[in-house]
Amino acid sequence: DAKTTQPNSMESNEEEPVHLPCNHSTISGTDYIHWYRQLPSQGPEYVIHGLTSNVNNRMASLAIAEDRKSSTLILHRATLRDAAVYYCILRSNTNAGKSTFGDGTTLTVKP
Amino acid sequence: ETGVTQSPTHLIKTRGQQVTLRCSSQSGHNTVSWYQQALGQGPQFIFQYYREEENGRGNFPPRFSGLQFPNYSSELNVNALELDDSALYLCASSLQKYGYTFGSGTRLTVV
Secondary structure, three states: OOOOEOOOEEEEEOOOOEEEEEEOOOOOOOEEEEEEEEOOOOOOEEEEEEOOOOEEOOOOEEEEOOOOOEEEEEEOOOOHHHOEEEEEEEEEOOOOOOOOOOOOEEEEEEO | OOOOEEEOOEEEEOOOOOEEEEEEOOOOOOEEEEEEEOOOOOOEEEEEEEOOEEEEEOOOOOOEEEEEOOOOOEEEEEOOOOHHHOEEEEEEEEOOOOOOEEOOOEEEEEO
C-alpha cells in the first residue's frame, strides 16, 4: 500500500495561515490525495482531495507537487475550531481503492 | 443528504462473545469501508464493500467479517472478541474515488 508521512504535530496562531505537509513518495498514477480532519470523539471529516492540479474549496486549499510525491494542505486563516488531527491519505480511483491512514498531524491553534 | 449513521454508539462486550455493528450509508453512495481506531492512533482499514462484494481487506483476521446490503447499508461482525478489539469502529461511505463520509463511530469495549 502506498503510505503517507506527516509531522506528528504543528502549532499555529489564530488568524494566521497554516501549511500542513504530507509526503507520499510511493504514490501511483491512479491515487488521489485526500485530506481529512478529526476532532475528539468524532469520525474524520472530509476536507479536500485532488489528483494533479491544485484545488480550492471553502475549507482549504491543496497544493500538489509537480511530481506528486508531496502535497500541502493550506488553511488560509486558522481559527480555534481548526484545531484537530489532520490526515493525508491516498485513495486509488479503482473499485478496490482502500486507503491507509497514518497517525496524522495534530494541529494546535493558539489564540 | 442524511450522512452516515452508525449504531450502537457505545457497546460493552465480554471476551469471547460476538458483536454486530451497523452502518447506514449516505444516500447514493455505493461503497462502504470499515475502520478500527485505537486510542491515539489513526484509523486502520478493515475492509471495503462495493455493490455488496468485498473488494479490499486490511490486515485483520477472518473473525472480522462484513456484509453490504442492496440498499448499501452494511454490517461489521466480529467473532471471538479479544481485549485488543476494544476501539472506535468507523464506517465510511463514498462513491469510489471521491471523498469518504464517515459516521461518528461505535465505541466497543471488551472486558
